[in-house]
Amino acid sequence: MRITDYELFEVPPRWLFLRLETNDGVVGWGEPVVQGRARTVRTAVEELLDNYLVGEDPLPIEHHWQRMYRGDFYRGGPVLMSAIAGIDQALWDIKGKHYGAPVYELLGGYARERVRVHHWLGFETADDIGTLARSLVEEHGFTALKMNATAELERIDTPRAVKEASARLGRVRDAVGDDVDIGIDFHGRASKSMAKRLVTAFEEHDPMFYEKPVLPEHNDVLGDLAQRTSVPISTGERLYTRWDFKPVVREGHVDIIQPDLSHAGGITEVRKIATMAEAFDITVMPHCPLGPIALASCLQVDACSPNAILQEQGLDLHLEEANQALRYLSDPSVFDYEDGYLSLPAEPGLGVDIDESAVRDAADHSVDWHNPVWYHRDGSVAEW
Structure with missing residues (x-):
C-alpha cells in the first residue's frame, strides 16, 4: 500500500x-x-x-x-x-x-466505555446565560459546561469588572445547581494581576477548573495562582509538543492538561503527552473547539487514556444553527449525546464517515475567518 x-x-x-x-x-x-x-x-x-x-x-x-x-x-x-x-x-x-x-484498539484498547463531554455557553449576557445553562442541563442532559471568565480586560481593571464576572458565573451556578460542573476559560485574557483577583472572586461558585488563567508565556506564575485557590488549574491549548508540556507537568502546579489533537502533533503525540501526565497524577482534557474529524481523533485518545476526564466539543460553537457541522458526516449519529456522554466510535479508523460531496460543496465557498482584534480604552491592543 x-x-x-x-x-x-x-x-x-x-x-x-x-x-x-x-x-x-x-x-x-x-x-x-x-x-x-x-x-x-x-x-x-x-x-x-x-x-x-x-x-x-x-x-x-x-x-x-x-x-x-x-x-x-x-x-x-x-x-x-x-x-x-x-x-x-x-x-x-x-x-x-x-x-x-477503531484507532483506540490499535493503541491498546479502551480504558472506558464512553466519554463525558462539556458544552460551551457562549457570550450571552448574565441574564441569558443562566437560562441557556439550565436548558442544556435539563433538555439535553449535559453534566458539564464551560464559559468564558470575562470579555476584554484592562491589565489592571476595576472592582466592577471583577464583580460582574463573578456575578455572571453565579447566575450559571444558581441555574444548574451543584450537580453540574462549570469550567472557566480565561482564554489568556487576564494579566497575572487580574488572574490573582479573579481566581479568588470565582471560588465561591465552585468552578470545576480554571483554563489558561494566564498566557503560556507566563506559566511561571501558575504556582502562585495555585496557592491562591483550591480550584484545579488547566492549560495546554497553546502548547504543541511533549517537550512544551514537560516543564508544566514537572512543576506540578497544573491539575489538568489540554493538548489539542489538531495542534499538538495529532494522535501519536497527544497519546504520549497523556501518558507523561499520568505519571504525575495529572488528568487530560483534550482541547477541541474544531470540527468532526478533530473531535473523532480526540475520542480515540480519550478512549485509551486512563487519565482522560472530559472532552471539549465545539461542533456548534461558531455556527448560526446548532450542529450544522454534522452536514460533513454521512452518519451524524456518531455524535449523538446521551446523558452528557458520547459513545466510543465503533467503526474502523477514526470512526466517522465523511460526506465528500458535502465537503466539496462547502469548499466552493470562500472562507476567510480571523479572530477579532480587541482594544483597550486607550487604543492599545488587548488579548482576545
Missing part, C-alpha cells in the same frame, strides 16, 4: 480538512488547521506530504512522525505541529481502516 494523492479543503466555519488516498482505495481524513491561519497551515501540509509521504507506505506512522518532525532543523510551533497533526490523524484513519479496527 502506498500514499498516492491528497486534497485539502477549507470549509466553513474555519476548518481545514485533509483527504489522504492510497493506491488500494483506502482514504484517511485529518483536520490540520490553526484557526485564522488555515492557508498558512495548508502550505505546511503540502510541503510535508510532497517531501516525505507521497509514494510511501502509510502504515509506519511513528517513523513518518519522526521524519516530519526531525527532518527539519526548525521544529515545533503552531503551524508545523498542526500540519503534522492533521497528517497524523489521516494516517491513523487509514491504518484503522486497513486493519478493520
Whole structure:
C-alpha cells in the first residue's frame, strides 16, 4: 500500500480538512488547521506530504512522525505541529481502516466505555446565560459546561469588572445547581494581576477548573495562582509538543492538561503527552473547539487514556444553527449525546464517515475567518 494523492479543503466555519488516498482505495481524513491561519497551515501540509509521504507506505506512522518532525532543523510551533497533526490523524484513519479496527484498539484498547463531554455557553449576557445553562442541563442532559471568565480586560481593571464576572458565573451556578460542573476559560485574557483577583472572586461558585488563567508565556506564575485557590488549574491549548508540556507537568502546579489533537502533533503525540501526565497524577482534557474529524481523533485518545476526564466539543460553537457541522458526516449519529456522554466510535479508523460531496460543496465557498482584534480604552491592543 502506498500514499498516492491528497486534497485539502477549507470549509466553513474555519476548518481545514485533509483527504489522504492510497493506491488500494483506502482514504484517511485529518483536520490540520490553526484557526485564522488555515492557508498558512495548508502550505505546511503540502510541503510535508510532497517531501516525505507521497509514494510511501502509510502504515509506519511513528517513523513518518519522526521524519516530519526531525527532518527539519526548525521544529515545533503552531503551524508545523498542526500540519503534522492533521497528517497524523489521516494516517491513523487509514491504518484503522486497513486493519478493520477503531484507532483506540490499535493503541491498546479502551480504558472506558464512553466519554463525558462539556458544552460551551457562549457570550450571552448574565441574564441569558443562566437560562441557556439550565436548558442544556435539563433538555439535553449535559453534566458539564464551560464559559468564558470575562470579555476584554484592562491589565489592571476595576472592582466592577471583577464583580460582574463573578456575578455572571453565579447566575450559571444558581441555574444548574451543584450537580453540574462549570469550567472557566480565561482564554489568556487576564494579566497575572487580574488572574490573582479573579481566581479568588470565582471560588465561591465552585468552578470545576480554571483554563489558561494566564498566557503560556507566563506559566511561571501558575504556582502562585495555585496557592491562591483550591480550584484545579488547566492549560495546554497553546502548547504543541511533549517537550512544551514537560516543564508544566514537572512543576506540578497544573491539575489538568489540554493538548489539542489538531495542534499538538495529532494522535501519536497527544497519546504520549497523556501518558507523561499520568505519571504525575495529572488528568487530560483534550482541547477541541474544531470540527468532526478533530473531535473523532480526540475520542480515540480519550478512549485509551486512563487519565482522560472530559472532552471539549465545539461542533456548534461558531455556527448560526446548532450542529450544522454534522452536514460533513454521512452518519451524524456518531455524535449523538446521551446523558452528557458520547459513545466510543465503533467503526474502523477514526470512526466517522465523511460526506465528500458535502465537503466539496462547502469548499466552493470562500472562507476567510480571523479572530477579532480587541482594544483597550486607550487604543492599545488587548488579548482576545
